[in-house]
Amino acid sequence: MRCRAGLVLFVLTLIIGVGCRKPLAPNVDRNEPPETWITGAPQDTITEKDPDGTAHAPKAGTLPVRFHIYWAGSDPDGAVVGFYYAVVETIPVPPPGLQPPPLPGPKPRDYRFTTRTDTTLIFDVSEFRADRQHAFYVYAVDDKGKPDPTPARFFFKALDRFPPDPYIYEARAVGPIYRMLQDGTVFTRDTTRFVTDSLTVANNTDAPRDTVPAVSDLTFKWRGEPTIQGTYVTGYKYRLDEPDFVEVPAESTIKFYRRGTIATGLKVFTLRVLDEANGAAPTNRRFQMNFAPDTWFAGPDTSRFPLVNAQRQVTVRDWSDATLRDIPALQGTMLSSDSLTKLPAERTQRITFFELYKDKIYAHGEGDTVNLNSWVVFHAGGSDLDSPYSVAVGPNEPVGHDPAARVAHPGPPNGSPIGIVSTFETVQTPFDSKVAGLLSGLIPVFDPARVDYKPLIGAYLEMHDAGQVFVTLRSVDGNGESDKRIRDLRTFVSTGHLDDSALRSRIIMFYVDHPPRLDFAHPGFTPSPDTTFFTRDNIKFNLFAVDDDPYDLDPANRPLHTGGPSNTVVLRWTVTLRGKNALGNDTTFAPPGAFRVSNPAITVSVPSWIVGQDVYAEIELCDCADCEGAQGSGRCINLKGPSAIHFRVPPPTTVPAAQSSMLQGPRPGPNPKSGRSKP
Numbered sequence: 001m002r003c004r005a006g007l008v009l010f011v012l013t014l015i016i017g018v019g020c021r022k023p024l025a026p027n028v029d030r031n032e033p034p035e036t037w038i039t040g041a042p043q044d045t046i047t048e049k050d051p052d053g054t055a056h057a058p059k060a061g062t063l064p065v066r067f068h069i070y071w072a073g074s075d076p077d078g079a080v081v082g083f084y085y086a087v088v089e090t091i092p093v094p095p096p097g098l099q100p101p102p103l104p105g106p107k108p109r110d111y112r113f114t115t116r117t118d119t120t121l122i123f124d125v126s127e128f129r130a131d132r133q134h135a136f137y138v139y140a141v142d143d144k145g146k147p148d149p150t151p152a153r154f155f156f157k158a159l160d161r162f163p164p165d166p167y168i169y170e171a172r173a174v175g176p177i178y179r180m181l182q183d184g185t186v187f188t189r190d191t192t193r194f195v196t197d198s199l200t201v202a203n204n205t206d207a208p209r210d211t212v213p214a215v216s217d218l219t220f221k222w223r224g225e226p227t228i229q230g231t232y233v234t235g236y237k238y239r240l241d242e243p244d245f246v247e248v249p250a251e252s253t254i255k256f257y258r259r260g261t262i263a264t265g266l267k268v269f270t271l272r273v274l275d276e277a278n279g280a281a282p283t284n285r286r287f288q289m290n291f292a293p294d295t296w297f298a299g300p301d302t303s304r305f306p307l308v309n310a311q312r313q314v315t316v317r318d319w320s321d322a323t324l325r326d327i328p329a330l331q332g333t334m335l336s337s338d339s340l341t342k343l344p345a346e347r348t349q350r351i352t353f354f355e356l357y358k359d360k361i362y363a364h365g366e367g368d369t370v371n372l373n374s375w376v377v378f379h380a381g382g383s384d385l386d387s388p389y390s391v392a393v394g395p396n397e398p399v400g401h402d403p404a405a406r407v408a409h410p411g412p413p414n415g416s417p418i419g420i421v422s423t424f425e426t427v428q429t430p431f432d433s434k435v436a437g438l439l440s441g442l443i444p445v446f447d448p449a450r451v452d453y454k455p456l457i458g459a460y461l462e463m464h465d466a467g468q469v470f471v472t473l474r475s476v477d478g479n480g481e482s483d484k485r486i487r488d489l490r491t492f493v494s495t496g497h498l499d500d501s502a503l504r505s506r507i508i509m510f511y512v513d514h515p516p517r518l519d520f521a522h523p524g525f526t527p528s529p530d531t532t533f534f535t536r537d538n539i540k541f542n543l544f545a546v547d548d549d550p551y552d553l554d555p556a557n558r559p560l561h562t563g564g565p566s567n568t569v570v571l572r573w574t575v576t577l578r579g580k581n582a583l584g585n586d587t588t589f590a591p592p593g594a595f596r597v598s599n600p601a602i603t604v605s606v607p608s609w610i611v612g613q614d615v616y617a618e619i620e621l622c623d624c625a626d627c628e629g630a631q632g633s634g635r636c637i638n639l640k641g642p643s644a645i646h647f648r649v650p651p652p653t654t655v656p657a658a659q660s661s662m663l664q665g666p667r668p669g670p671n672p673k674s675g676r677s678k679p
Contacts, residue, residue: 032076034140036083036148040070040118041136045154060133060155065125065277066231070118071152073140083117084147085138086110089158092126103135103155111137123158127237127272127280131159160279162227166236166271170221171195171285175213175259177385180345180415188413199268199286207288207484213386214264214290214479218257224250224273224281237272237280245272264290264387264479291385293417293475295483295506298344298381299352300333302363312363330361334379339457340405343389344475345416347381351508353471354378354458357549358564364510371549372466372513372634375563379458382417382475382483390478391418394447399455407457408446417475419443421482422459426512428467428632435465435632442476462562464551465632466513466624472506513551515635516571516623519544527617532648536606539649543600545571547623553633570634572597572627574620575604578644580612588618597625608652616644 038044042061073080086106094100125132139151173193178186193216197209212218218240224233237245238255241262267289272280305312306329314329330336334347335354355362357374370376389411393400399408424437441452443459459473474483486503519525522544533539552558552566559566575594581587591604606615617639624634639645 031078031142031144031146033146034073034075034078034080034142034148036071036073036138036140036150036152038069038071038136038138038152038154040068042154042156044152060157062131062157062159063123065123065158065160065275065279066120066228067123067158068118068120069136071138072117073148075140075142078142078144080140081143082113082115082141083138084111084113084141085119085136086112087121087123087134087136089124089132089134092124092132093128100133103133106135106137122276125158125160125277125279127274127278130161130163130279131157134158158277160275160277162231163275163279163281164224164226164231164233164273166222166224166273166281166283168220168222168269168271168283168285170219171269171287172219173212173216173287173289174219175216175386176413177213177291178413178415179385180343180383184346186414195269195285195287197286199284208266208286210286211288211291215259215386216262216289217259218262220255220269220271220285222253222271222273226275231275233273234276235274237274238270240267240269245270247274262289264481290387290477290479290481292481292485293382293384293387293477293483295380295382295417295420295473295475296349297351297353297473297505297508298334298347298379299350300329300335300354300363301350302352302365304329305363313360316359316361327361329363334458335361335377337404339379340399340402340407343406343414343416344380344382345384345414347379349381349505351505353508353510356563366508367510369511369514370463371565372463372551373549373559373562373564373566374463374512376461376463376471376510377458378422378461378471378473378508380420380473380475382420383415384413384417384475384477385415386413387417387477387479387481388412389414389416389418392442392445392447392450394449397446397448397455399446407444413478417477419445419476420459420473421476422461422471422473424461424469424471426465426467426469426632428465429513429635430627431631432467433631437461463512464562466635467511467632469510469512471508471510513623513635514548515637516545516547516621517637518619518621518639519546527645527647530646530648534650536649536652539604539606541575541600541602541604541617543573543575543602543619543621545573545600545621547571550623551634553625553630568598570598570623570625571600572622572625573600573602574622575602576618576620577604577606577610577615578618579606579610579615581609582611606649608654611652613648613651614646615649616646618644
């Protein structure tokens, strides 16, 4: 009963409550949003559209990286209580060949709240590029928390025009140098070198002006100076041998590299000073770490060689070492044991060289002539200030265990380079075509395990081309650096300034191929000078000639090895007759058949238009069959002018009409332009 009464009471209460409920109010937002605009900066950047609706990207202006921006806002039905602003930018440097990507829109985390209507911003750029594209967004918020749905914005490029100036005010190297004294001892002392050279676009192909010892303590000191008042240096980045730049704080202004920690070679120490915008201004110091070796020719003393047939030479019975030791002139040269006992720094400078041909050793100097198909041998001395004497010697090479063979003993720096490389250039006859020789490998290499094994002390060159030859040697030190002062012999040849160059003593010039010569002493030689013939027709010439170093290009006759002549002698004669015509002027005539190869017998006839009885045989004698087609195959001599062979012949029995008229004086005759010209 009591439960039923409670149920009735609950229903009545529910009915009364429903009857008293108020109606719901309409959900209408009557708060208008605020407006925002930029006042102290470039105006809002609006996207433009063509009549067809095509949108164009806004045009961006340029601002400095430090800029003071002002903005304002208003609310039509309340008050602005603050602003949210954001700055976005593109990547610092686009990938090579690509344009910068579009500016991204700001994310919620990019916005900052402020109650101010201005701020000074420092926009980020990059140490690799002074400008970077940015966008600035700002929108107002009213007292009811409603934001401006259309933020004010502008696009721009931030340009870091005035980064701090970097200064490297000290770049110092301290390291040892070595010099060999006359008594064979090595003098060592530390030397200090300052580096002042910088690498620029203007000198990027030139060698650095400054060189420091190969094993040096390096010290670099620097500072950065702001170029705009109110800015400051935030840090530095430097790099020498490091794989990437090392960043240090602004108070770190010195870097020390201990000796032995930096590899030798061309070095550039680069410093970047960083500012508040992450921009950077670079500077550098460049230098060569490792002195290049010096080189000189260390040839024989030519005065010790007997003078035979106008050449300094000795005869070799056989080419064994024992026989060579018996030749007094070779003692003390680099063809003796001195080649292994005297280090390069101890060798005397002489601009001379050897030639090996048949059973002879010749001692030559500048401007001499060597035999075609001979060996020429050049030895070098040299000095090196700072590299180890790491000559290439295999562990099982006997010469490396010979106590007297100092040249083959690797060790610490002793003032000498470890070897040489050679190169030469030939100006071939007859057209002066230049042929540059390849740079040889390192000499010596006493290691049979190496592919460039070459247990020689001198540079042995094969002379297969007739002409003019220029040779230079380059010392190589224990760090692999070579004497590169003479980069291209072609330059020295073409400029003609060989005699004026300070490097002239580092080049030897000589000629290859002794030219042939007429054998006037041969009993059958015809015509002897001033011979008188009793006929003008079918005159028998017999122009015997000699070639001291014949070289036949025919594979059947070509020498099997360098160092001697071919089995056959190749000679070529060309005869031209010169005499007076009827007017008393010189005229020339090339008789048919007067061009002969390997046959001195030539028949010539004097033509009737050479009316004078004095005739001159001008002779070109060559030791090559096709000199013009095979460059460098031989040389020619020309007997012309006063060197021509004079002989006399009878006067012509008849004179052609044209010649006769010339003797009698001018008279009407055929037009010279008609094609019937006089000889």
